[in-house]
Amino acid sequence: MNTAIVWLRRDLRLYDHAALYHATRQATRVVVVFIFDTDILADLPRTDRRVEFIWVSLVALKSELEAHGSSLIVRHGRAVELIPQLAAEFQADAVFCNRDYEPQAIARDAQVGNQLQQDGRALHSYKDQVIFECDEVLTQAGKPFGVFTPYKNAWLKRLTPFYLQAYPVRTETYASMPAQPMPSLAELGFVRTNLTQLPVKHGSEGAAQTWQDFQTRIDSYQDARNFPAIKGPSYLSVHIRFGTLSIRQLANYAYHHGGAGAETWLSELIWREFYQQVLWHHPQLAAGQTYKADFNDIDWPNPDGHFAAWCEARTGYPLVDAAMRQLNKTGYMHNRLRMVAAAFLVKDLHVDWRLGEAYFAQHLIDFDLAANNGGWQWSASTGCDAQPWFRIFNPITQSEKFDPEGKFIKRYLPELAALPAKYIHAPWLLTSAQQQMYHVRIGVDYPPPIVDHSVARGVTLVLFKSVTGG
Ligand SMILES: Cc1cc2nc3c(=O)[nH]c(=O)nc-3n(C[C@H](O)[C@H](O)[C@H](O)COP(=O)(O)OP(=O)(O)OC[C@H]3O[C@@H](n4cnc5c(N)ncnc54)[C@H](O)[C@@H]3O)c2cc1C
Numbered sequence: 108m109n110t111a112i113v114w115l116r117r118d119l120r121l122y123d124h125a126a127l128y129h130a131t132r133q134a135t136r137v138v139v140v141f142i143f144d145t146d147i148l149a150d151l152p153r154t155d156r157r158v159e160f161i162w163v164s165l166v167a168l169k170s171e172l173e174a175h176g177s178s179l180i181v182r183h184g185r186a187v188e189l190i191p192q193l194a195a196e197f198q199a200d201a202v203f204c205n206r207d208y209e210p211q212a213i214a215r216d217a218q219v220g221n222q223l224q225q226d227g228r229a230l231h232s233y234k235d236q237v238i239f240e241c242d243e244v245l246t247q248a249g250k251p252f253g254v255f256t257p258y259k260n261a262w263l264k265r266l267t268p269f270y271l272q273a274y275p276v277r278t279e280t281y282a283s284m285p286a287q288p289m290p291s292l293a294e295l296g297f298v299r300t301n302l303t304q305l306p307v308k309h310g311s312e313g314a315a316q317t318w319q320d321f322q323t324r325i326d327s328y329q330d331a332r333n334f335p336a337i338k339g340p341s342y343l344s345v346h347i348r349f350g351t352l353s354i355r356q357l358a359n360y361a362y363h364h365g366g367a368g369a370e371t372w373l374s375e376l377i378w379r380e381f382y383q384q385v386l387w388h389h390p391q392l393a394a395g396q397t398y399k400a401d402f403n404d405i406d407w408p409n410p411d412g413h414f415a416a417w418c419e420a421r422t423g424y425p426l427v428d429a430a431m432r433q434l435n436k437t438g439y440m441h442n443r444l445r446m447v448a449a450a451f452l453v454k455d456l457h458v459d460w461r462l463g464e465a466y467f468a469q470h471l472i473d474f475d476l477a478a479n480n481g482g483w484q485w486s487a488s489t490g491c492d493a494q495p496w497f498r499i500f501n502p503i504t505q506s507e508k509f510d511p512e513g514k515f516i517k518r519y520l521p522e523l524a525a526l527p528a529k530y531i532h533a534p535w536l537l538t539s540a541q542q543q544m545y546h547v548r549i550g551v552d553y554p555p556p557i558v559d560h561s562v563a564r565g566v567t568l569v570l571f572k573s574v575t576g577g
Contacts, residue, residue: 108134110197110282114190114204115141116212118235118350119164120311121171121276125233128274130203130446136282138197139172139179141165141268143295144186146215156300156438156472160309162292163302164351167310169289177281187215191222197282201228205235208383209476210390233322235382236350238262238358239268241387244380251388252381253398253491259377271359305437307345307472314351317343322360322474328368333442335430336514341372342439344473347379350568382481385491391479395461397489404574405489407459408566416468416557417451420519423549423556425531426506427451429519436470445508449486450500455563457570460487488571496571506532522552 111134113126119141121127130137143158169179182189188554194202196404202223207216220230234240244261245251252258292299302309308316321341324331331339348350352375361373385390397403416422420431430444440448445467452463464483468474488498510516513531517524523531525545530537534547535555542548549555 109265110134110136110138110199112190112194112197112199112202113137113139114186114202115139116204116207117348118205119161119168120314120351120353121168121278122311123273123353123356124205124276125235125274126203126205126231127276129231129233130201131277131280131570132501134200135280137280138193138199138282138284140190140193141179141181142186142189143181143183143290144215145183146185146187148295148297151297152469153296154298156302156305156307157474158295158297159292159300159302160307160345160351160472162295162297164310164313164349165289166310169287171311172281173286175278175281176283178284178287179212179289180287183290183295188220190219191226191228194223194228195226195535199228203231203233206232206240207236208240208387210386210393213390229471235385236354238354239265239380239384239415241384244384249423251384253385255378255381255492258381258384259374262377262380266362271355271362273353273355301436302438307342307437307439309351311351314343314346317341317346318352318357325361325364325372326366326368329371330368332371333443333509334515335433335444336510336512336518340442344439345473347423348473348475373457378447378536379475379478382477385481386477388572392484393476398484398491398493399489401574402487402489405570406573407570408457409459410457413456413557414452414462416554417448417456417458417463420558421554422456423535423554424451424455424502424506424514425516425520425523425534425553426510427502429516432519434467434470440467440471441515443505443564444485445482447481447500447502447505447509450494451502453487454567455558455560457563457566460484460489460534496575497568499567501560503532503560520553523547 111130113130118124127567165179165181172179180193190202216232223230239262244258244265321343328339331337341354347354358373358376361369389398392398417431420428427448428505430440430448432442449463452458454462460483466480467479481490485493488494489498512528514532525533526534534553535549547553
């Protein structure tokens, strides 16, 4: 093969990369491209940390290619049109890419593939962002798994060193070309966010630093991961989402490192693949359907003002509000808090989980359709292997257990900074004298609770019973 195009999407790195591995072996000249796809960008807010993360990561990737005498071709428009056009412009024999399992991406790739085929070219796609994809891990009866633990066991059973091997890239076949222009964020129609003020590092180099930092903490992951005030999790989700790290590199390390911390962390990577295969087998989930069909019929009350109060961190429940401020300010939310905030929206505020899912989708820097939908349906008890519907998180107990001293709460709710730990989880219980003493006037400095948890809990049970008959 003479010329190949490698089309980057959620794989923004130049090492251990399946499509680059195959292209740089099969072609003598490899052109690397990225499309800012208007079919995706059109619906995003003009201030979007993800677009900026991609943009800064591409700037770094472009310089890496330029160090090899090549460059990155970056275009802005509809990928379904631009990829076939670029293939013609570079007289490429084929386009190489890594597979994406989201329904819209599958449809887009099919359209691009058809056009290329009509033009006498091929689209070659590879597994890259997961260890096992699609039908690779099935039950003994050949069915997709709907429960995590047997999926995980089958996943681990199937694992051999082959699946963890890196895909090396032959840099000498990169097409030589002068440095190419790249549209600015403004030219793409976006404005700068606060990304550079956040601890999130971008590009392969930033990903490598974050990963190295986590390797020094992985042994304590199992104990530390549940406490949002401490640095327990890896903070790698954005890098896993955009492929600034290779999943094989992470899984290989976690698998061979051993110990409870690494094993638990590997399980989280397997949860990610579990939800990826769930979405691939059940694409209707992307269209708002519940995994358990019965729960489509729940008539969510969506009381006036509840959703807005949740989004704006005004529920009066400090842990929930601190979590929502973390999301709004940083684009990240700790996993324990995602569960608490999601469960609160659904089971205390009685708001349709799809609204919360959409809000997270818009604000999370690591937004991933499969993981987000899986997490929301787990929290709403409508999903596969979900929290049973009658198990309802108590937001005060969660707060006492996972942020006992209120350190996380105080980080994001400075208005509660003077409160002693014993009052911080339910500040509405303060007497007027205590409110004066601690400079927190409920209803003035901080809202009263939007609902009474025990009453709200009863309403939720009735809602679920209305469709389960239970
Ligand atoms: C309501 C809800 C929504 C969520 N939305 C997303 C989302 O849009 N994108 C996303 O990547 N994760 C999502 N998660 C899963 C999880 O909260 C994040 O992956 C995690 O908080 C990211 O932080 P980390 O990289 O520091 O996590 P770590 O604890 O270090 O986990 C390592 C990696 O494992 C994967 N992972 C961990 N937990 C899960 C999980 N429960 N499901 C799937 N993958 C997991 C992620 O890739 C994560 O980066 C959601 C969870 C819930 C409850």
